[in-house]
Amino acid sequence: MKWLRERMPEKKILPHVRRLILSVICLFIWLPLLMMAGNSFLSKGEMLSRFGPVLNGGTGAVKVTLFPDFPTLSPFVELLLDSPGFFVMFWNSCLQTGAVLFGQMLVAVPAAWAFAMYSFPGKKLLFMGYIILMILPFQVLMTPDYFVLNQLHILDTHLAVILPGIFSTFPVFIMTQFFSSIPPSLLEAARLDGAGEGAVFFRIGIPMGFPGIMSAGILGFLESWNAIEAPMAFLKNRTLWPLSLYLPDITADKVSVAWVASVAAMAPPLFLFLAGQSFLEQGIMVSGIKE
Template sequence: MYFRLHLGRKAVWILLIVLALLAVYPVIFLSAGSLMGADELEDCLGAVVSGAEGYASFPVLPKYPTLQHFVEVLLDSPEFFVMFWNSILITFGVLGGQFVAGTMAAWGFARYEFPCKRGIFLLYIVLMLLPFQVLMLSDYLLLDRLRLLDSLWAVILPGMFSTFPVFIMYRFFAEIPDSLIESARLDGAREWQLFWYLALPMGSSGIIAALVLGFLEYWSLIEQPLTFIKDKSKLPLSVFLPDLTMTGKAGFLFAVSVVTFLPAIIVFMGGRDYLEQGIMAGAVKE
């Protein structure tokens, strides 16, 4: 019985390792391609890129590593830097608005009673489930009336008031013990002090989890910028990749892909623990 159980665990581990390697392979593929020279890429991907005869092959490690493509991206591509800066402005503008509006809305839903509270919160959840395509027309008409089309604010403003961060933060704020809040009120704490000194520190895990998820979402936006922005100089980096082709620029495309997904990986790894806590229910218990 013990032997079968031990053998079953090994089989599960082997299966998980194989699945993990399959999931990580695209990252390895991009990283290796970004370090290959033009000739080596032509030899490996000639059948795909230039229509050469034969089959495509791709080694795990490049034979002759080079940083030529990264130099081309980081030093010789001003358009890349413009779009990279646009992505920074959009992403952190949205996250700043979600931190201000989302935390206050979540705290209000979690700790205050007001008319139609359940109905409004249900509306929040319904809006969270609706895809962008459903709200695209109404957003476009509203942004047009506000004269914000063809600007970064056309993407930032709708994202600032997203309902998804409110849903995540609400669960953490709702788990703060009532006795702790009442004790603070008896000690003379005002409502803004409860929010600033009690809600934000104790709900920090949910706040960071929501911001991490928000970064991963808005760093890779494609539909919203293409819908609301026509000026190419204002488009984010996520729109830069689809415009590139493999023909003659395979190494450049690989390098751009690596530089693009690197910030998302860094943010995800840095906020992984908070993200796990955000997925778990009820982090604070009385």
């Protein structure tokens, strides 16, 4: 042990220990995802032989492996060709999530710019209200949201999910931090050159705050795509349900389809997260900076 310490000083050992610990944590995180991807190729017979005790309510041990013994594409065929409800809910998720993100960009970007660049009476109090609304759980806001949507006569429509998502306060908080980091001298120089407030916003604010906008957009996509409580509370018509409500509705006799549907539901957020990981890192760093 003494020889090892002499050959590898503490400063060289600690990075390897940290990498080992992080690798083990990552393995535990990725293991369920790999198992889900592998089980999507299970046949019905192999599915029953492995998960029969759980599916049939019996006793016995569950056989968990990462890859099937006899992989098959029959679950994919059943989901993509014999499950029209899946495509309806997938389209609903795309429609609702896309509309929410588009609305958030129209509402949250100007609101964040106003909070970051202008001084007006009650600014701090109003921004504190945004933060309070951001940390409140959906269960607290569900009842007032339901009454407001009912008065607007848009319950059981796509707007019942889209409208509350558009006015989410979290994107405003994220983008305000990015806009606040823009050097004031740069904005003053643009104004001295004759640029109006609109030109400053579109030509300086949006380009320099683009990482924050992308970060808020990615987080907003993940929240809307995986939403469960709001669609369950505001949508009674099953044809309007998003994909997040499709998986709980799958019966035990189609559990092989559930694995494939899980992979299909996970693919868009996973690709988006990997593509925008750098923006998310910048968003976490900037949102953690205290003035």
